[in-house]
Amino acid sequence: MNRATDIATVPAPLSDVLATSVVAAATWRELARRKRLLSLGFLLLLPVLMLLAVRIWYPEGAPPGVLLSLLARYAYIPFLLPITAMAVGAPAISEPIAEGTLVYFWTRPLRRHALYLGRVSAAAIVSCVLVLLSQTALFMVVILGWSEAVTLELVRLHVEMTVVTLFGTVAYTALFGAFGAGLKKPMIAAILVAFGWERAVVDIPQRIQEWTLQFHLQNLVHWPESGVEGVRGFIEDLLSKALQREPVPTWQSILVLLAITLVATAVGVLLLRRQQLDRQG
């Protein structure tokens, strides 16, 4: 059988859309079966449990809108979103490199940016699903047996908070995905950024605090129009600290977050392109 081919014709690579979607579908399956998602799920239940505790033992503590906003600003944004992105986003890119399974993709007719986008988008989707489930559970706890609290304002606040936390999840996933593409130990770098740099800098006034994802995400979380006054105890302390922060226009924070997401994704693509299989044996 003559298998001579037309050597002048170079076959086209797979379309980016097809390659990205196939990679994303397989990555989604892979990530969704990981045992670490169970641990993450429990972690994301913590704010739900905290809210349940407040409702049971401190029912007069704060109005539900204030509680939702506080949990978004002080539980989700500084801790739960980065942890989720760290656990899902960085390994989605770094593990195929470290394990040596990248070779199967490198020897397929797909562009490397399609591979990266497929994996990071699947990681972002998995992370967002987990955060969304947590947010939904939180809202259920707020409205359960507290029907008088369900106002249009509360629903708007919840939707806003959900959108902001999902946006933050995507931004952190993009950032840590880039770490996964370029660093041998991306988790260390992610921890240093999320719990070193961001925690240290986010409360430094003037422009410095704007060099963090946390600041811009917290800036997008609004307070309910009613119910902020007359709140007691530690919640009052937290509120006063939050309200003292210098305001930055919402559009600016949205732009910064978008820019970080896009730049991190672009950098991740470039880093993955430069990867070779030298250290994979």
Next chain:
Amino acid sequence: MIGTAPVRLEAREVGKWFGEVVAVGSCTIEVGSGVVGLLGQNGAGKTTLFKLLAGLITPSRGEVRLDGQLLRDHVGLFRRVGFCPESDAMPGWLTGREFLNMLVRLAGVDRARVKPRVDELLERFELTDAANRRLGGYSKGMRQKLKLAQALAHDPDILFMDEPLNGMDPVSRHQAIGAIRQLGEEGRTVLVSSHILPEVEEMTRRIILIHRGKVLAEGDVTEIRDLIPEYPTVVALRCPGPRELASFLVRQEHVMGVECEGDDRVIVRTEHALAFYRALPRWLLDSGQAVEELHTLDDNLESVFAYLTGD
């Protein structure tokens, strides 16, 4: 060129170094159709050269072309390429079927043909029963079969196989060797990298031998053997009249030395094995002796390798 025309794979003065370590010096190779063995000891640069030829790493110098095109510049060429890696690593959380589905689809096979193709591959490699088990639970032999399956999934013209028989049981090994030979006979270009010489000998007589980052020899094993004058080829002939045959052969051209061994063997040393084999039938007729068996005692990869590398 090694293999039959046309040239499918060429490397021109290809080299690779990592810092100050030269893994591969300047290599120029042309490979056509058929099975070709890339041989070398561990640390010889075989794996690095293999990856260079497969477009998996960038050369520090020189270039590699597949069908005349630079492989690293045209990822579309991988539609024609199948690669079976040495490493066992696989995404443990996917099942065998999911893994193959993904790779078959990423090889450019039409969506409608993916399922029948995957079913066919699973059956061919006797993995149907394990298809819905996660890869983390696969044995080494099963992973090896799956690696071969994904390399052949899209019916490629050019195959790179890095230690393809690793971890296989004897029956599977035998089947795989037959399959690889068959692929070569179909006109595909199959480059097999291995450090296990007897295995490669069963697949092909055409080799590229690499040692300390340099190509020491390429071509047919016998032709290469013939070019090593320091080590004459040793041929054993079994016949009923060894003394008569020995006294005849010792006077012939290309025969360096003859000795009788036992009652029925003549051991001949020759500098030019090919010329010796061509002349032998006429000599046997002239001598009136019948030869029942003929063995070349060191016309094998192991001997060739040892002679060329001095190891």
